Amino acid sequence: MSLKMDAGQLQAFMMQEFPQVSNDFAIDRLAPMEIDLRLKVADRHLRPGGTVSGPSMFSLADCAIYLAVLAMIGPQGLAVTTNGSIDFMRKPAAGKDMIAKCKLLKLGRVLAVGDVLMFSDGMEQPVARASMTYSIPPR
Amino acid sequence: MSLKMDAGQLQAFMMQEFPQVSNDFAIDRLAPMEIDLRLKVADRHLRPGGTVSGPSMFSLADCAIYLAVLAMIGPQGLAVTTNGSIDFMRKPAAGKDMIAKCKLLKLGRVLAVGDVLMFSDGMEQPVARASMTYSIPPR
């Protein structure tokens, strides 16, 4: 399986479709069935104490899997998340971006499943883990 | 078990600790081990198509369970989410607030578990379901 969209095309698609959040994210790496997505951490992503909030990490994981799917199937139609699970394991480092390392474990005709490990930039141990299922609309 | 904080105290605590998001939420109902929390939907909560985004629902569920725990144990120390799972089942109604109906299923010494059903205001069928575990710091 090969990519139907490259990083530039994905970023352009995001800017058009998700103008509110597209500046939050940057694609660090893209390969078939894989993406590394960076959350450019700003004040609005923080919880008291100054570290990245849970919902911001959920959003990062959700977006990483969505983009990994889109890169494989192209910008046709709207995939939607049907469910997800997330484990918060360590406190993020303060003042650091967060990187999601995402792999698609399944890309079926109707369902896609992705797995994500999230790291504070420069930390070796994962801060959080998430997996999500996307429902792919009929083409 | 009885409440250690009432709705006004919770709202005041939120405003002090989470100034970024406290205006997003309103407490519709509070009882021992239960809370109904309203997400006052604004543009920043929407995804393309104009309905409430997944991360906004995750944030609503997370906040509902957090406040339900806090209402029972009081404002001492910082409980943190250790994990959560969420099912997105229906499209939210456009232009409507979202209500989380939350029950604590367990309030232990170190772990609390809450369950949430989320509804578009006025809709009878749930839009999403979530459960989350909170780790309660030693007192």
Place this chain on the structure above:
Amino acid sequence: MSLKMDAGQLQAFMMQEFPQVSNDFAIDRLAPMEIDLRLKVADRHLRPGGTVSGPSMFSLADCAIYLAVLAMIGPQGLAVTTNGSIDFMRKPAAGKDMIAKCKLLKLGRVLAVGDVLMFSDGMEQPVARASMTYSIPPR
């Protein structure tokens, strides 16, 4: 929505399709979109210490949601679990059956979502909580 199979038909279907496990379960109550399913606890369901094991509870939840779906759509085709999440909250009572109280939160054309609370017979507080998604094959 009304039932397409009653408790007797479900039990007969189970005995034919799942002879290995059908004697483990009994239908206590059946209504549209709801079922109460009993795990008749035997030695093979226990973990050290003599209480019901986690995998036995997973199996009970899985079976309850499967039967609730089947009761609504009839015995046509093979629904499969696509994912599930489970929270273990309390120690089960020793020597007691376990009852799953299951509600279908969604019964769509391709996906069904069910929610389950599990109780040791006679205990008021839930032992575990689970939710599962079933993929329904095209008819």
Place this chain on the structure above:
Amino acid sequence: MSLKMDAGQLQAFMMQEFPQVSNDFAIDRLAPMEIDLRLKVADRHLRPGGTVSGPSMFSLADCAIYLAVLAMIGPQGLAVTTNGSIDFMRKPAAGKDMIAKCKLLKLGRVLAVGDVLMFSDGMEQPVARASMTYSIPPR
């Protein structure tokens, strides 16, 4: 971090503590924070159609993470699963053992989190994915 128990010690511990299931499993590989655990598939693990059942895979994942934790902390006290999530992605191959490749993502003082990919022996694509949290009793 280094191992406190080797594969032989783990297998002996299992046989003593979990005589009902210890013959179901074999340790293929053990390393600090990692284990490959084999489910020796027998009739009792199958669902109609002859492939490994969901609850059997849940049990495999649960056991793999439990043993990975035990190998690191030694046989002291009883760790219990507090929650888990599982995604079933492909049909298992018929007549094949199933291998769980497990990594501990966190081994804290009170909580451990493990991640598992499960494969039918000889298949390259994962059949299922699971993650579980264990609560570790105070020593």
